[in-house]
Structure formats: structure tokens, C-alpha cells
Amino acid sequence: MLGGKRLWTRDVGRSKREDVEELLEESLPGTVITIDLKRVEVFDFSFAAEFFGRLIQRLPSDYPGRFIVVENLGPWTRPNLEASLNGLGLTIVERHEGRLRLLGDVAQTDKDTFDALDAVGTATAPDLADTLGVNLTAMNERLGKLLRAGVIRRDEAPGRTRFRYSAPN
């Protein structure tokens, strides 16, 4: 649970981000860290940029294979977190009514790909290409984008298909 109803300033964002990074440091690939905003009424954009922005930005490079999922966004926090992420060109996974979805700077094709992967939990690029009716090259590009955004994970796979992709779950 993200403590504090009203979260102001970059310094507060930095402090809370460091708390989450401690958890990430101790976690294994596949770990999902959930940030619960149930009690949060409002934050400023410096807080959002420092906490969410830097956390998400560092995730794929510093903590590969770990996931950040946000939940219990409210009528104010949801659109303003989305606006903040859009401004930063970043994407986060949101858990809403039990389902995962992408929030932030994300194209419809990215959402479709993520939703298709989340529906099965784990899949190969050819599987997803078949499911969505796109060619393999296009699917590899989509998955690469989602991988760089830190919202899916990739593991070595046996056989001819080199990789399997997984959504946070």
C-alpha cells in the first residue's frame, strides 16, 4: 500500500521509490510488485515523475524480468497518472477488476498484444502472431516494444522457438 493520502514533491517520490527499489533488489525474475493506490487521493506531477516515471524507466535495464503493477487507481489518480506517463513516454501495467491492462503511452496494437499474452499467461511470438493475425516480423516488433517498456518478460525456450513471453500474473 502506498502510504499517504496526498503525495507531494519529488523528494517524497524519491523516498518511496527507494523503498520499492529495495524490494526489487531482493526479488527474483518473475516477481510482481503491486503498488496499491487505494488510500491515495492526489499526487503532484513531480511525485509521479520521480516515483512512477523513474521506477518504470529503470525496470527493464536494472531489474529485468520483474514487474511493477499498479492497482486501485481512483477517479483522480488514474487519469492524472496516465497523463503523467504519456508526458514521459512511459507505460505501466494496471490491475483493474482482476484483469491486467496497460496505462500510459501505449498504442492500440500494444494493448491488443498485451491483452492476448495476458489471456494465456505465456506464449511464443508465432503463437501470438497466429492469435492476432499478424505476421511474425510485426509480432516480434510489438513484443520487443513491450519488453523494452518492462511490461512483459522473455525467457529462453527449448526447441526451435528461442523465446517464450510472459505477462505479469
Add this chain to the structure above:
Amino acid sequence: MDDPTPLKVRTAPVKLDSVTFDQLLARQDPVERGVFDLDGVTFIAPSGLVSLAVAIEAACDRAHEVVVRVGDLALRTYLARCGFLPLMEPYCEVTPDVGELAHMYDHRQGRNPVVIELTRLNSFDELPPLLDRAIETLGLVRANVYDAYDVAALLSELAGNVLEHGGGTGYLAMQAYGSGKTRFLELAIGDGGPGIRQSLHANPTLPRMADDLHAIIAAIRTGVSSSQEPTRGTGLHQMLRIVIGHGGSAQIRTGSAKVRWRADRPRGFGFVVPHLGGTQVTFSIPAT
């Protein structure tokens, strides 16, 4: 027959706000002269209060003994009630002498439901109670609490800019006006620091700004900041998004330029203005 009475040319506007304050600067050059003549002014908006406070401090920095002439008794009383007189006492002399009036309303500070008095910002620690108060005040003006959160988030963002980029201190004021469908809220915040242009020049990855106008235009774009950190530089962009989304207007003034945005002119229009150091931001939104 010649009239022996010398013709007094009024150099102060009747209303002092983000538009007319620049007329006062142009006509009186008060920062250089050390004299602010408000004779004839009957109303000061939060933007006028903040700009006046910043300009008075700038005049003090020039080793002037600063005088502020306030001929209108009602205005002198307002300046006491809105916190200007007690706050600016160390920086200027108000004439006619205000005497006990300066502190007559000290006990009421923080209690007016539709006003945040002229407040000096000194540290980030002061922000949380100030923002809580802003939310309470706004809750009385607008029925939707999320609108109050919008304004408080912007206030926090702008105050952070003052404290981080504006030399570490500044001023803010807020007031709701009108009634019914014409009710609106104005919030002003400003500093006498280095200004946007000098602040952005601290980032070596940004091109040199040709002038203050170009600096404002650059500063509202996401990612443009004095810092090279990739998550910086979104505050002013978000301010415009929220203010325009509410059907309001905003102005950013720095140095010798200002840009105004309105909901019907979201791309903004710029002006060259008399120089005043630092950055002053004003926004107003309908209160319904």
C-alpha cells in the same frame, strides 16, 4: 484663464492584475526608482499582489528605500486583510502611514474561506499544510473535489519550481471571485530568481534560448528542464493541460516576456514586457 492646478497624470491602472501590472512597470519604472505609486488603484488581483511583492523585493535589492503609495483607504485595508502589509513590512514603507492597520487582521490569517493570503514560500516543508488548505478552500468554491485536487497539484508543482529554480523563495496568493456562473478562481505564484531562460541554460543539452519568449515556449514542452534527468520537465505542460481542460487561462511571465493561454486560444500568444526578474505564473479557472 490658465488653470493653476497642476494636472495629475494617473500612472497606475484602476485594477492591478497580470495584464495591468506591466503598464505600471512601464509608466513608473518603480524597481529602479524605488517608488510604487498605487494612487487610483482600487483592486488588486492575486497576480498583482505577487508581482508587486516580487518587484518590491527587486527594488530593495537595488538598495532603495522602497515606498508604496496607496491613496485609497479601502485598498490599504484590503492589503492588510490579504496579508500584504504585514508580509512586506520589512521591505517597504506604505504611505500614507498605515499604523496599526498593518496588523489589524493578523488574527484572521488562514481563516478566510475563499482566500489564501499573500504567502511567502521558503521551504518544501511548508507545502503540505498549504496544499491541504488550498484543497479545503477550493472545496468551498467548487463542488467537485477532484477539481480541488487538480488545482492543488498545480500549486504544488509551481511552488516546487519556485523553490527549486526560482532562487529558493517566492510568493503565492489565491482568491475566488464572483458568484454563480461567473465565479472564478485566480492563483498566482512567483519569484524574483534567475528566470526561465537562465534556468534552462543550466542544461547543456538544450540549445541557447534567443530570448525570454523562446524560453517560455520551450519550457512548456515535456522533457525541457534545467536538469538532464529524463523524467523532468513536465510540470508546466501539465499545468496548461489541466487549466485549458477546465476552460481557464494561464500566463507565464519571465524577464522581458510573457505568454498567455486561454481555452479558446490554447496555442498561446506572447508579449514583450518591461523587465522584471524571475518568473511569475498565474492561472484562473471557472469555479463552476
